Amino acid sequence: MAVITSLDALNAVKAKYIGDIELPADSGKTRIVVGRATCGDAAGAGPVFDQLKKDIDAKGLKEKVDLIATGCVGICQYEPVFEVYGCDGSRTTYVNMDAEKTAEVFESHIVGGKAVSKYTIGPVSEDSEAAALTDTEFYKLQRRIVLRNCGIIDPEKIEEYIARDGYKAIFKVLTEMKPEDVTKVMLDSGLRGRGGAGFPTGRKWQFAQASKGDKKYVCCNADEGDPGAFMDRAVLEGDPHAVIEAMTIAAYAIGSDEGYIYVRAEYPVAIKRLQIAIDQAKGYGLLGDNIFGTGFNFDLKLRLGAGAFVCGEETALMTSIEGKRGEPRPRPPFPAVKGLFGVPTILNNLETYANVAQIILKGAEWFSAMGTKPSDKGMGSTGTKVFALGGKISHTGLVEIPMGTPLSKVLNEVGGGVPDGKKFKAAQIGGPSGGCIPASQVDVEIDYDNLMSIGAMMGSGGLIVMDEDNCMVDIARYFLDFTVDESCGQCPPCRIGTQRMLELLDKIIAGNGEMEDLDKLNDLAGYIKDASLCGLGQTAPNPVLSTIRYFRDEYIAHIVDKKCPAHVCKDLLEFVIDPEKCIGCTLCKRSCPVNAISGETKKPHVIDRDKCIKCGACMTACRFGAISKH
Amino acid sequence: MENIKTVKVKVNGREIEVPSNYTVLEAARAAKVNIPTLCYLKDINEIGACRVCLTEVTGARGMVAACVYPVAEGMEIKTNTEKVRNARKLNLELVLSNHDMRCLSCSRSTTCELQTLCNEYGIQAGTFLNDNAKEVKHPIDDSSVAIIRDNNKCVLCRRCVAACATLQEIGVIGPNDRGYDTHIGSAYEMKLADTACVNCGQCIIYCPTAALYERDDTQKVFDAISDPTKHVAICCAPSVRATLGEAFGLAPGTDVEGKMVSAVRSLGFDAVYNMNLTADMTIVEEATELIDRIQNGGKLPMITSCSPGWIKYCEHYFPEFTENLSSCKSPQQMFGAIYKTYWAKKNNIDPKDIFFVSVIPCTAKKFEVGRENQSASGYPDVDVAITTRELASMITKVGIDFVNLEDEEFDAPFAMATGAGEIFGATGGVMEAALRTAAELILGGKFEKTDFEEVRGTDGIKHGRYKVGDLDVKVAVCSGTANAKKLLRAIEAGEDDSVFVEVMCCPGGCVNGGGQPYQPAVVRNNVNLPAVRASVLYGADSDNELRKSHENPALKLIYDEYLGEFGSEKAHHILHTSYVKRGLYKNIK
Amino acid sequence: MKKQPTTVPFRGTAEQEQQLLSVIEKYRGTKGAMMPILQEAQGIYGYLPVEVLKIIAEQTDTPMETIYGIVSFYSQFKLNYDGDITISICMGTACYVKGSADVLSEVASVLGVQPGATSSDGRYSLDATRCIGACGLAPVMIINGTVYGRVKKSEVAGILAKYKE
Numbered sequence A: 001m002a003v004i005t006s007l008d009a010l011n012a013v014k015a016k017y018i019g020d021i022e023l024p025a026d027s028g029k030t031r032i033v034v035g036r037a038t039c040g041d042a043a044g045a046g047p048v049f050d051q052l053k054k055d056i057d058a059k060g061l062k063e064k065v066d067l068i069a070t071g072c073v074g075i076c077q078y079e080p081v082f083e084v085y086g087c088d089g090s091r092t093t094y095v096n097m098d099a100e101k102t103a104e105v106f107e108s109h110i111v112g113g114k115a116v117s118k119y120t121i122g123p124v125s126e127d128s129e130a131a132a133l134t135d136t137e138f139y140k141l142q143r144r145i146v147l148r149n150c151g152i153i154d155p156e157k158i159e160e161y162i163a164r165d166g167y168k169a170i171f172k173v174l175t176e177m178k179p180e181d182v183t184k185v186m187l188d189s190g191l192r193g194r195g196g197a198g199f200p201t202g203r204k205w206q207f208a209q210a211s212k213g214d215k216k217y218v219c220c221n222a223d224e225g226d227p228g229a230f231m232d233r234a235v236l237e238g239d240p241h242a243v244i245e246a247m248t249i250a251a252y253a254i255g256s257d258e259g260y261i262y263v264r265a266e267y268p269v270a271i272k273r274l275q276i277a278i279d280q281a282k283g284y285g286l287l288g289d290n291i292f293g294t295g296f297n298f299d300l301k302l303r304l305g306a307g308a309f310v311c312g313e314e315t316a317l318m319t320s321i322e323g324k325r326g327e328p329r330p331r332p333p334f335p336a337v338k339g340l341f342g343v344p345t346i347l348n349n350l351e352t353y354a355n356v357a358q359i360i361l362k363g364a365e366w367f368s369a370m371g372t373k374p375s376d377k378g379m380g381s382t383g384t385k386v387f388a389l390g391g392k393i394s395h396t397g398l399v400e401i402p403m404g405t406p407l408s409k410v411l412n413e414v415g416g417g418v419p420d421g422k423k424f425k426a427a428q429i430g431g432p433s434g435g436c437i438p439a440s441q442v443d444v445e446i447d448y449d450n451l452m453s454i455g456a457m458m459g460s461g462g463l464i465v466m467d468e469d470n471c472m473v474d475i476a477r478y479f480l481d482f483t484v485d486e487s488c489g490q491c492p493p494c495r496i497g498t499q500r501m502l503e504l505l506d507k508i509i510a511g512n513g514e515m516e517d518l519d520k521l522n523d524l525a526g527y528i529k530d531a532s533l534c535g536l537g538q539t540a541p542n543p544v545l546s547t548i549r550y551f552r553d554e555y556i557a558h559i560v561d562k563k564c565p566a567h568v569c570k571d572l573l574e575f576v577i578d579p580e581k582c583i584g585c586t587l588c589k590r591s592c593p594v595n596a597i598s599g600e601t602k603k604p605h606v607i608d609r610d611k612c613i614k615c616g617a618c619m620t621a622c623r624f625g626a627i628s629k630h
Numbered sequence B: 001m002e003n004i005k006t007v008k009v010k011v012n013g014r015e016i017e018v019p020s021n022y023t024v025l026e027a028a029r030a031a032k033v034n035i036p037t038l039c040y041l042k043d044i045n046e047i048g049a050c051r052v053c054l055t056e057v058t059g060a061r062g063m064v065a066a067c068v069y070p071v072a073e074g075m076e077i078k079t080n081t082e083k084v085r086n087a088r089k090l091n092l093e094l095v096l097s098n099h100d101m102r103c104l105s106c107s108r109s110t111t112c113e114l115q116t117l118c119n120e121y122g123i124q125a126g127t128f129l130n131d132n133a134k135e136v137k138h139p140i141d142d143s144s145v146a147i148i149r150d151n152n153k154c155v156l157c158r159r160c161v162a163a164c165a166t167l168q169e170i171g172v173i174g175p176n177d178r179g180y181d182t183h184i185g186s187a188y189e190m191k192l193a194d195t196a197c198v199n200c201g202q203c204i205i206y207c208p209t210a211a212l213y214e215r216d217d218t219q220k221v222f223d224a225i226s227d228p229t230k231h232v233a234i235c236c237a238p239s240v241r242a243t244l245g246e247a248f249g250l251a252p253g254t255d256v257e258g259k260m261v262s263a264v265r266s267l268g269f270d271a272v273y274n275m276n277l278t279a280d281m282t283i284v285e286e287a288t289e290l291i292d293r294i295q296n297g298g299k300l301p302m303i304t305s306c307s308p309g310w311i312k313y314c315e316h317y318f319p320e321f322t323e324n325l326s327s328c329k330s331p332q333q334m335f336g337a338i339y340k341t342y343w344a345k346k347n348n349i350d351p352k353d354i355f356f357v358s359v360i361p362c363t364a365k366k367f368e369v370g371r372e373n374q375s376a377s378g379y380p381d382v383d384v385a386i387t388t389r390e391l392a393s394m395i396t397k398v399g400i401d402f403v404n405l406e407d408e409e410f411d412a413p414f415a416m417a418t419g420a421g422e423i424f425g426a427t428g429g430v431m432e433a434a435l436r437t438a439a440e441l442i443l444g445g446k447f448e449k450t451d452f453e454e455v456r457g458t459d460g461i462k463h464g465r466y467k468v469g470d471l472d473v474k475v476a477v478c479s480g481t482a483n484a485k486k487l488l489r490a491i492e493a494g495e496d497d498s499v500f501v502e503v504m505c506c507p508g509g510c511v512n513g514g515g516q517p518y519q520p521a522v523v524r525n526n527v528n529l530p531a532v533r534a535s536v537l538y539g540a541d542s543d544n545e546l547r548k549s550h551e552n553p554a555l556k557l558i559y560d561e562y563l564g565e566f567g568s569e570k571a572h573h574i575l576h577t578s579y580v581k582r583g584l585y586k587n588i589k
Numbered sequence C: 001m002k003k004q005p006t007t008v009p010f011r012g013t014a015e016q017e018q019q020l021l022s023v024i025e026k027y028r029g030t031k032g033a034m035m036p037i038l039q040e041a042q043g044i045y046g047y048l049p050v051e052v053l054k055i056i057a058e059q060t061d062t063p064m065e066t067i068y069g070i071v072s073f074y075s076q077f078k079l080n081y082d083g084d085i086t087i088s089i090c091m092g093t094a095c096y097v098k099g100s101a102d103v104l105s106e107v108a109s110v111l112g113v114q115p116g117a118t119s120s121d122g123r124y125s126l127d128a129t130r131c132i133g134a135c136g137l138a139p140v141m142i143i144n145g146t147v148y149g150r151v152k153k154s155e156v157a158g159i160l161a162k163y164k165e
Ligand SMILES: Cc1cc2nc3c(=O)[nH]c(=O)nc-3n(C[C@H](O)[C@H](O)[C@H](O)COP(=O)(O)O)c2cc1C
Pocket: A192, A193, A194, A195, A196, A197, A198, A199, A201, A221, A222, A223, A224, A225, A226, A309, A310, A311, A312, A313, A314, A315, A347, A348, A349, A350, A352, A353, A460, A534, A535, A536
């Protein structure tokens, strides 16, 4: 590997490898790309990959067919997935594959040249046999900047990143721009932090730039603690160099020579690929000492989290890198003044960084043209946002949409709506710090300020859809239980306050709630938000507040009627056998673990309420739909 | 002063100009507005975690922790708003919902900072479910002979951790687990007695509540007093008279020697003595030992041995230095030893019938009384060591009107002391006393210098260099185990070539010992307590006609009648001891 | 959750100790190295008993309680040995709304092991974990590293059967 010290050398690498990705028409080659992010492998991409490899070898097609393990394609719903690119420009997306189907596709498509339409993602169009992801509704509304390389390139091969204009931005920065120019572009682009709070990235960098000090740090937050979000992992697994390049740009801008990426330890694949990427970048002289021969140095280290949500909070993340309990520190002093190891530091979310190189290359105007404009609600939000769509939605997966897109469009057009004919109830956004968006607000245009104004929050991008079968009191309790466990335990409002709120919710869910408990919850919530030391406590009550705000009826049903309308809360449930429907087959009686059911053969059975532990076994057992819960 | 910029801020509407490096708390204080604090200890615990000091300021979201929030030009600070009042109240109510609120039977009642706050803010208990009211949630750790931990009264302010880990750099206790389960504990929830805790009690004097306290030995003393077969004597350590008054509401820095003697006598002791005498004895023995080591190639530097916290620290953390320790017992042990041998024989009392009590500023002495090789008469030199606080509680218990007592004097012949013995209680005091004597013993005549200013003051590490005849005597003094660590490492590395070293376990010396009266954080943050208390001792020293230990007539009498020469074999047998090398973790292979 | 130190006697080997010492050596001089040291130590021993922390404490000149404070803070660090078969159920949001709580209780009842515990024969350990990032496959169960997606309560017994002796 020769060290790259000029644009020409970089372009030479690009020229050499671009043909691997964009197959020249006369090459006669085929490129097969298998989604091998964590979720792909989890769904069984390994055997699919192995099958392809075996077939290529068996048929002696090594020269003609390139087999690539790529990162996240974004369509978890359809995993395992692979895509076939032909040198005619065709793209075919095969979904829900297994080894057997793969062999069939190989025979027909790769060897025989005929796509197997029954396994492709969508309806085959008239003029082509193939159906590609890019043709689907799921894809059309999306705009891929952060995910531009995900699912396309081989993340373990730096040359493919370079072929897609990788490391051009850092070259431009080092050779054409002053540090002030870089921060100005960032500021003008309007990019706001994707880690949750939406702080303008350019301004953050300017603060650190202005801080005096020989030593400064650049950190990347890839702790991705929000349960239900996985975009950071997808980028790390699919396009790790994007982060490395962006952090180097940031380092130049603020005058730093050392950085840390703090990654969740639960992401072994991401960690592995990131380490490979760092080593490769160092090999080309694109990271480390004397980058591009300009004399600029930047060293990058990996640190693994160890399972503490609070370490996503910026000061806690830094105490954790310092090798201590991940306890937040009071601010000010802000990290830009006194951060990691006591020196000026910037910390950005991984998705934030993933935008940077593109902004440098294409300009601030290009970026700020996407999204919402400043309004009386706030400064507006530019660019795109990646969401991890999950829960009760037809197409789960990773989607990147321009800011300002109405939530309803995301749910219905991109996400394909709620499955099984169920009714949409709410979407939880922003994880444990966020709030729920009820059906009445579903047209909200997604941006930081709009979400804030309806009591939710962008968060890091977990978007969990709930239908009529989800109980909102239960969901609020779920999030609170999470924060109680994840609180660092330093300050009483958060450590004790959230526990007391949890006890109040437990009381309500157990059927012992009183109306004044709602007031108590409100008071405590307000106080915890105002009084807590860090963002965890300051936002922990949000899920409770937003569910009380939008689903007060449901709370009242629990408290006054002692009913859980969604039939989730066990203590409020009652299993009943309809004597009209029961034929006395005794199946339920035999399945009940506590002998709560009595009845003679061929006569209607009855459930003893006092004995029943509400396990639901009888309901599953009954073939006649005679048992229901109320 | 020119360099420090100032800013204008408003505190509850009143404008005031303060240095720009002030916190909101300091600015409010300057404006005569009190903001309550709980976790805040200046310089050693600035974590902003307890949220008791919440205040509204312009430009911040929510409320801010005044103790750590810096002021800024034009800032408006509001402490008197509905929001602030409610927040403080709710905060305390939450803390109480997780607190064992048995104030009536609590050792900290009336000195407890949490109790004071709750009284001030009119807290109603029972607003929230209390999971600590009925059952004992955390087992009480009473494994240690000196320090008891009761997490049921802990508010997690972490002041003890600041004391143990930050100040003393020992760190045998700290926060464990997280979230609602967070609690103070030792590694693997070991018992304190199984750790390398040195019993310094610094954690106790910094704890705002009764989550940490010393083992109460006062009942043993009362029992002995009531026992007609016992001869019960007590001796009072140098620094107790400088602090006891604080326990009765007198200002720090009040000398209450006379009242103390009177009060102790009223408790019913058969004899009340002045430990300053054996402080002098320690000095003459130690000076003799030092000269011997210098002249005969003994292990140097020689390090003082009168602080049992330091001794245990050395044995755990620097076992290779145990041979540097002077073999002298501490003044407390010397007193008991002399009393149960010389005095018992002289007065025909069977040492088994003597119950010897010492009152000391120190929790570590509770461990010292049980050490091996501390029983010159065949019986423990000292039976019970009680702290200044315990003495105060005994005085209160029997209804003595302490502040209005007339002064009285110690019993003869152990009343007499020199100024050198007085200053034992302050860091540098032992060194200064020893130098006064050593110099003259070396010269065999008068040494021109009596005040050794270089080793005075509350700095952590001090050095002095003196020319005594043709001897160049380099000395070092340190207090607090963190400083001891630093000094010993320098000695190890050959960067410090002192021949004589004084180490006191507690920062500032015994005046700041772990058994001294409680002072709330607000006093500790704003008063240099060790210095103020030490001023009593230095005052008494300069007022004393006798300034040198070897000139003490009572001391001379004991040597003439019983011990012989300084450093004689008999003196060694009775007044010296030995040390052990201890591992850091008792129960691990 | 409150961590409970193990009661099982330590069975570390001289070889493991050597590995640990070289890990510590590798990080000497590295700022803030305690976390990676602990992570690698757990990699070597599978958990972090007092005997291991003692070595780390002595070698890094750190009070053992300071390290224990760190170990007990992060959920990744374990004070107990895992069973041969470790089963984790994701309780992340996506999984939860799709019923992972039911899956968890089903596994618990099939194996007779409570979440966070190891079965008395030392064979199975059951854990409720945070999101593993495979939310698209919710609800997710992981057995010895193999990920099972879209698990239905009714499938649990069948999946577990594969892991019987
Ligand atoms: C409790 C808590 C958890 C957080 N978790 C994350 C996280 O997992 N990932 C992240 O990027 N930011 C997280 N944040 C936000 C970070 O503190 C920080 O604001 C962000 O990383 C800054 O980067 P940005 O400006 O690019 O968004 C969290 C904040 C809090 C209060």
